[in-house]
Amino acid sequence: MNRIYLDYNASTPVDPSVLDAMLPYLRENFGNASSIHTFGQKARSAVETAREQVAALIGAKPQEIVFTSGGTESDNHAIFGSFAASQEVGAAGANIISTLTEHEAVLNACQELERRGASVTYLPVDHNGRISLSDLQAAIRSETSLITVMHANNELGTIQPLAAIGQIAGELGVAVHTDAVQSAGKIPIDVRAMQISLLSLSGHKLYGPKGVGALYIRERTRVRQFLFGGHHQRGARPGTENVAGIVGLGAAAELARATLQAESVRVAALRDTLESGLLAKIPQSRANAAGRCAPDMGTTRSPNTSNIVFPGVEGEALLIALDLQGIACSTGAACSSGAVEPSHVLTAIGLSPAEARASLRFSLGRQTTSAEVDRALEIIPACVAKLRALSPTYDPGV
Amino acid sequence: MATETEFATLPARAEPQPGLVAVAMSGGVDSSAVAALLQQQGHAVVGLTMQLWNQRRLPELLGDGPAQHRCCSLDDVYDAKRVAQHLDFPHYVVNFEEQFETRVVRPFVDSYLAGRTPVACTNCNTDVKFEPLLQMARQIGADRLATGHYARIQWNAGSGRWELLRARDDTKDQSYFLWGLTQEQLSRSEFPLGEMSKDEVRDLARRVHLPVAEKPDSMELCFVPNGNYVQFISAYTLERGIAANNGEGEIVTESGEVLGRHNGIQNFTIGQRKGLGFAAGKPLYVLSIDRENNRVVVGADDALRHTVAELATVNWVSIAKPGAAIRATVKIRHKHEPAMATVEALEGDRARVLFDAAQRAITPGQGAVVYDGDRVLAGGWIK
Numbered sequence: 181m182n183r184i185y186l187d188y189n190a191s192t193p194v195d196p197s198v199l200d201a202m203l204p205y206l207r208e209n210f211g212n213a214s215s216i217h218t219f220g221q222k223a224r225s226a227v228e229t230a231r232e233q234v235a236a237l238i239g240a241k242p243q244e245i246v247f248t249s250g251g252t253e254s255d256n257h258a259i260f261g262s263f264a265a266s267q268e269v270g271a272a273g274a275n276i277i278s279t280l281t282e283h284e285a286v287l288n289a290c291q292e293l294e295r296r297g298a299s300v301t302y303l304p305v306d307h308n309g310r311i312s313l314s315d316l317q318a319a320i321r322s323e324t325s326l327i328t329v330m331h332a333n334n335e336l337g338t339i340q341p342l343a344a345i346g347q348i349a350g351e352l353g354v355a356v357h358t359d360a361v362q363s364a365g366k367i368p369i370d371v372r373a374m375q376i377s378l379l380s381l382s383g384h385k386l387y388g389p390k391g392v393g394a395l396y397i398r399e400r401t402r403v404r405q406f407l408f409g410g411h412h413q414r415g416a417r418p419g420t421e422n423v424a425g426i427v428g429l430g431a432a433a434e435l436a437r438a439t440l441q442a443e444s445v446r447v448a449a450l451r452d453t454l455e456s457g458l459l460a461k462i463p464q465s466r467a468n469a470a471g472r473c474a475p476d477m478g479t480t481r482s483p484n485t486s487n488i489v490f491p492g493v494e495g496e497a498l499l500i501a502l503d504l505q506g507i508a509c510s511t512g513a514a515c516s517s518g519a520v521e522p523s524h525v526l527t528a529i530g531l532s533p534a535e536a537r538a539s540l541r542f543s544l545g546r547q548t549t550s551a552e553v554d555r556a557l558e559i560i561p562a563c564v565a566k567l568r569a570l571s572p573t574y575d576p577g578v
Numbered sequence: 579m580a581t582e583t584e585f586a587t588l589p590a591r592a593e594p595q596p597g598l599v600a601v602a603m604s605g606g607v608d609s610s611a612v613a614a615l616l617q618q619q620g621h622a623v624v625g626l627t628m629q630l631w632n633q634r635r636l637p638e639l640l641g642d643g644p645a646q647h648r649c650c651s652l653d654d655v656y657d658a659k660r661v662a663q664h665l666d667f668p669h670y671v672v673n674f675e676e677q678f679e680t681r682v683v684r685p686f687v688d689s690y691l692a693g694r695t696p697v698a699c700t701n702c703n704t705d706v707k708f709e710p711l712l713q714m715a716r717q718i719g720a721d722r723l724a725t726g727h728y729a730r731i732q733w734n735a736g737s738g739r740w741e742l743l744r745a746r747d748d749t750k751d752q753s754y755f756l757w758g759l760t761q762e763q764l765s766r767s768e769f770p771l772g773e774m775s776k777d778e779v780r781d782l783a784r785r786v787h788l789p790v791a792e793k794p795d796s797m798e799l800c801f802v803p804n805g806n807y808v809q810f811i812s813a814y815t816l817e818r819g820i821a822a823n824n825g826e827g828e829i830v831t832e833s834g835e836v837l838g839r840h841n842g843i844q845n846f847t848i849g850q851r852k853g854l855g856f857a858a859g860k861p862l863y864v865l866s867i868d869r870e871n872n873r874v875v876v877g878a879d880d881a882l883r884h885t886v887a888e889l890a891t892v893n894w895v896s897i898a899k900p901g902a903a904i905r906a907t908v909k910i911r912h913k914h915e916p917a918m919a920t921v922e923a924l925e926g927d928r929a930r931v932l933f934d935a936a937q938r939a940i941t942p943g944q945g946a947v948v949y950d951g952d953r954v955l956a957g958g959w960i961k
Contacts, residue, residue, distance in 0.1 A: 497717035500670050567717050
């Protein structure tokens, strides 16, 4: 069976050029990047090259990049690290502002901070998943030490107005962290222009390997280390570097930077074809968070994501039926599959539990072709129709 | 994927059959053997494991033991996946926690609190396994759902009905728990193990090198750790904020004489001798549970025997609801020798069973199943 992968937001294939870049570091160049001898120096050199490559992707300085084990560690480091640092200087720092649609890595870290005595404000979002800048403004207090808002949402693709957020926060002296796991490599990021202090990204979302990511920490930003151990990475993050993974991340970042513009146009066209095709062929289906918004708010959605509700259908059953037909997609986030609660993101944009359960996410990527989109446009409507025929709740007349 | 040598001693697989069969997989040896058997017969198989109950939900019940030997724990899901991987067919976990709680767990708790003795497995079969799971199977493109139940289904062309029968292996027969199945459900279900003995099933599992071939059978209620249902009810009612029953009450004789106190009617079932908390000379048994007055009524063994059982929610399976009374054998408990009786279908979905000989401890809440030889004619709840 020729399978069609439409779940790039869950993970991406390692680009062949990335794999080629990594292999020497799994074979002959195995040195510990901290060793003084030649083996070590080779590894060190590769790590520092990767650091430059990742920095270039987001407009940062190499010394502002710390390599981690992935997006979750980066998020944890940013949030716990800034909180700890703010506690050290006493006074201000007991409030963090976040949103209702963050990834669980951010939400659970914030909830843990609440258990430790911090207060956290979760900004609501509109039906497109965007926060309101005036809500943000009103929420900032003297104790606020960190604003953490994800750049592009993993379930919906919604892009938050980071530059505007950075502007507001900058004027009030509050640091901004963004979980850019879903946006890095897909949408242009300039951390200086956006006035961001901290940024998380993950290798396996941009055609690099799993198990490696990065945290951008703007110089002079006060963040405590998250892990304790040796003095690797200038004491910011102990642990022998995952050289091969880091090399892969660097190569992937460089590739993304070179192809970002063209690729985002290409994949957006495919996404639009898929989305409009499904909406046309499947009665009562609706795209979640796909609405237009005010012109000054910038691009509304990342170019590759489409989240659609299919009323009258159990999302779990549709997902399995599609997989059996060779189409891979997702209900909500990969990490919460099997959970009883409906997606917190879909709930936050106003979907009822039934609508949330009937929603599927399609996320396209570099290897998606128009032939695949055409095939998907045959298979998905047929599957939905079959499930609706068996469904006790579907009403075609509505 | 099994290697060439591992399959060398098995008969060649039958010609590929059209259609897809879903197999309800618990991670146990029975349902795993079903998958292997269907594959041998040439069917395309998809495995489904239900996620029914969050084992970590009532943490005070967990104790030190591993959450094994209870159906559908995480370990069991893993086992089911390994079997699917070994036999190379797709497998999915489907989430029915909400339906399971509403249709099995809650009624189970309510039943005990009302002084009845429930049979959760019957509710699970009727309202979860052969309802949303069967629905899911159809939705993903499977014509039929096969399970590891020891029972048989056959089509009777003469009567135009699907019949449910006991398993050939009487020691493993589970037909007692399946009386709720409708004709529609039976038409879409398969019990491949119905003609096999447990030994034959294990043997099959070993021959195809199933990872679970030596796994012990799960014996208890799947959602009650250590079989301690009293502790479960206590933890569950606390978590849900349900008013538990009225707590302590009196233990009385049939004439109303108070003999002692009990610690909650949910601790008792009809026919029970232990737990009365006092020695009374001759043996005393629980005769009935008076929920209204929160009392447990006890008496001698001969007072436990009755000839009449009133049934509600009766489902006629192998035959249509009869107009006249019929002669049949009836089981009032899973471990009960079916006894000869006259069964009369009443108005609506009620029935009355009049046993030839008085039966011991006819218990409200239990299922009563009406048999004609191996055929399950009907079943219902004892009122």
